[in-house]
Amino acid sequence: MKLNLENLTYKVCDLASEVGEFLKLEVSKLNTTDIQSKGLHNYVTWVDKESERRIVEQLSKLLPGSGFIAEENPALKTGEFTWVIDPLDGTTNFIHGVPLYCISIGLMHHDETILAMVYEPNLNECFFTWQSAPAYLNGKTIHVTQTATINESLFATGFPYYDYTRLDDYLDIFKHLLQNSRGVRRLGSAAADLAYTACGRYDGFFEYGLSPWDVNAGALLVKNAGGVVSDFLGTQDYIFGKQIIATNSSIYTEFLKLFGAWKTDLK
Numbered sequence: 202m203k204l205n206l207e208n209l210t211y212k213v214c215d216l217a218s219e220v221g222e223f224l225k226l227e228v229s230k231l232n233t234t235d236i237q238s239k240g241l242h243n244y245v246t247w248v249d250k251e252s253e254r255r256i257v258e259q260l261s262k263l264l265p266g267s268g269f270i271a272e273e274n275p276a277l278k279t280g281e282f283t284w285v286i287d288p289l290d291g292t293t294n295f296i297h298g299v300p301l302y303c304i305s306i307g308l309m310h311h312d313e314t315i316l317a318m319v320y321e322p323n324l325n326e327c328f329f330t331w332q333s334a335p336a337y338l339n340g341k342t343i344h345v346t347q348t349a350t351i352n353e354s355l356f357a358t359g360f361p362y363y364d365y366t367r368l369d370d371y372l373d374i375f376k377h378l379l380q381n382s383r384g385v386r387r388l389g390s391a392a393a394d395l396a397y398t399a400c401g402r403y404d405g406f407f408e409y410g411l412s413p414w415d416v417n418a419g420a421l422l423v424k425n426a427g428g429v430v431s432d433f434l435g436t437q438d439y440i441f442g443k444q445i446i447a448t449n450s451s452i453y454t455e456f457l458k459l460f461g462a463w464k465t466d467l468k
Contacts, residue, residue, distance in 0.1 A: 204264075204282075204315075206315060206316055206331035206332055206334075207331060207334070209263060209264070209308075209316060209331075210316050210318065210329050210330070210331045211329075212263055213260070213263070213306055213308075213316065213318045213329070214318055214320070214327050214329055216256065216259050216260070216263075216306075217256075217304045217306065217318055217320035217327065218320065218322075218325075218327065219255075220252050220255050220256055220288070220304055221304060221320055221322030221325075222322065223248075223251070223252065223255070224248065224252060224289065224295070224302070224304075224322055225322050225323070227248045228248075228295060228298065246289075246292065246295070246296060248289065248295070249272070249273055249288055249289045249292055250273050250288075252288035252289050252304070253271055253272070253273045253286060253288035256271075256286055256288055256304070256306065257269055257271060257284075257286070260284050260286075260306070264282055264284075264308075266280060266282075267280055267281075267282040267283065267284055267308075268280030268281075268282065268283040268284070269283065269284050269285075269286060270283055270284070270285045270286070270413055270414065271284070271285075271286040271287075271288070271414065272286065272287050272288065272412065272414045273288065281310065281311065282308060282309070282310055283308070283309045284306065284307070284308055284309075285306070285307040285308070285309060285314075285413050285414050285417040285418070285440075286305070286306055286307075286414055287303070287304070287305040287306075287392060287414035287415060288304060289302055289303075289304065290302060290303045290304070290305050290390045290391065290392040290393070290414075290415060291303060291388075291389050291390035291392075291393065293389060294388075294389045294390065299389065300323040301321065301323060301388055301389065301390060301393060302321070302322075302323075302389075302390055302393075303319050303320060303321050303390050303392040303393050303396070304318075304319070304320045304322070305318070305319050305320075305392035305414060305415070305417070305418045305419065306318045306319075306418055307417035307418035307421065309417070313332075314417055314418070314420065314421045314440070315331060315332040316330075316331045316332070316421075317329065317330050317331070317417070317418035317419070317420075317421035317422050317425075318418055319392045319393070319395070319396040319418050319419055319422065321393060321396070325339075326338060326339060326396075327339055328343070328396040328399060328400065328422050329422075330421055330422055330425040330426075334425060335425060335426070336399050336400075336422045336423075336425040336426035338396075338400050343399055343400040343401065343426050344400075344401060344426050344427050345398060345399060345401055345404075345423065345426050345427050345428040345448075345449040345450075346401045346403075346404045346449050347449060347451060348404045348449060348451060348452060349451045349452070350451075350452060350455070351378070351381055351382050351452055351455055351456060352381055352382060352383075353382075353383065353404075354382050354383060354404035354405060354448075354452055355382065355383045355384055355385075355386065355402075355403055355404055356378055356382060356384070356385045356386070356403060356404065356405045356406065356407070357385070357386045357387070357388060357394040357397065357398065357403045357405070357406045358375070358385055358386075358387060358394075358406065358407055358408050359387060359388075359389070359391055359394065359408040359411075360387060361409065361410045367409065370462050371409065373462070374407070374459050374460065377459060378459075386403070391406075391408055391411055391415040391416055391419065391445075392415065392416075392418065392419050394406045394408070394419070395416065395418075395419025395420060395422060395423055395445075395447055396419055396422055398419075398423050398428065398447050398448070399419070399422040399423045399425075399426040399428065400426065404448060404449060404452060405446070405447060405448035405449070405452060405456055406423075406445070406446070406447045406448075407433075407444075407445065407446045407447075407456075407460075408444070408445060409433070409443060409444040409445075410443055410444075411443055411444065411445060412443070413440050413441055416439060416440060416445050417440055419447075420439060420440065420445065420447065423447040427449070427450070428447055428448060428449055428450065429446075429447070429448055429449070429450050429453040430445065430446065430447045431445075431446050431453075431457070432444045432445060432446070433446060433457075433460040434460070435457055446460070
């Protein structure tokens with residue numbers, strides 16, 4: 202099947218804008234009885250579930266027969282074309298009224314991501330790209346930074362909330378960056394971190410313990426904005442491998458060396 206990826210991407214952006222309005226309307230109505238625990242420090246609300254239902258319903262119409270990998274219903278089927286969805290990335294921010302959370306939608310053809318969109322409704326920022334295209338923010342082309350050294354760089358990360366098996370190794374990297382960079386930020390949304398790296402607000406991002414829906418779309422944004430993406434071992438197992446590095450090409454090699462102690466037993 203041959204797809205018009207550009208046209209499809211713009212339709213996905215329109216869908217995300219509609220669902221984003223729903224998220225903004227519901228955040229003020231949320232109460233503690235709406236919050237459920239999926240595991241240690243891992244929460245979900247009926248808003249996450251309704252957002253995903255709306256997205257899946259509309260994407261099924263845009264691309265009939267496609268499969269889904271989705272956070273709130275990971276048992277959904279995959280196919281030749283598979284949507285990878287996080288209907289509300291940053292749920293903890295959402296339930297605390299912190300105005301930064303995203304809708305993340307990627308499309309994979311077999312094992313390759315060919316379309317990506319991250320929408321942050323509070324700032325009305327839509328980051329998008331498709332196979333062999335530039336990356337865009339609200340229609341304007343974006344690029345990763347050209348910062349040449351870690352010392353001049355600003356990084357983003359996320360803190361592990363359930364998998365503490367490599368916490369000491371992680372904190373060693375964090376400590377190094379605190380002492381040898383312009384700082385490390387933690388937004389609470391991996392999709393936003395990757396989008397912000399793609400548009401040059403950050404020079405790099407790293408995190409472990411992630412799921413495909415956290416990184417699938419954002420990773421393609423970074424790559425199509427001229428950046429480099431890998432796992433902590435320097436390989437391409439970042440979508441399903443639970444770990445990711447995303448930087449510009451100038452600092453990637455220097456940055457990757459910080460993860461030398463990392464072993465495959467993390468996966």
